[in-house]
Amino acid sequence: MNEIPRGTLEQQTFFESVGGEETFRRLVHRFYEGVAEDPVLRPMYPEEDLGPAEERLTLFLMQYWGGPRTYSDERGHPRLRMRHTPFRVDRAAHDAWLRHMRDAVDSLGLAPEHERQLWDYLVYAAASMINTAE
Ligand code: HEM
16 A cells, blocks of 8 residues: 555656656757857758757657667667767867757756756766867
8 A cells, every 4th residue: 555656656767757758859959949040059060951960869868868769779879979070079169059958958947856967967978078179
């Protein structure tokens, strides 16, 4: 009677806790609205249409947080640092990327603990993507 059924609380992934695919789609869609208007970031994207890039980042983040593994099914091992080597990710690009992510995270209205977890990861991941000396 007082038991918590297995799989209801402790086994829920972060992906599920924050609302699943819809939440990650909202996050990355908002982020790319910022990128589309950004003078530093927009020219870095090789494709005219940002839709496919939006889809790749969405699928990557869903997979990272415990959702479906569609990203790797389609793209293979993430190797994100390697995939960014064709682009010059300097401090200015890093700062712009995080600024648009901050705005996108804020737009979700997550519980503070989830928001902090997501944000800490994005800050760490963005720093690790810098590939210039300055
Ligand atoms: C720090 C600043 C960053 C800049 C300026 C940047 C820029 C870019 C650019 C120009 C692309 C190519 C667009 C495409 O064809 O998909 C890309 C791809 C991608 N980025 Fe970033 N990025 C940054 C950080 C990050 C971070 C922190 C993550 C993960 C949390 C990330 C995840 C991805 C993914 C998953 C792709 C698609 C990789 C693929 O499958 O080809 N990026 N990024």
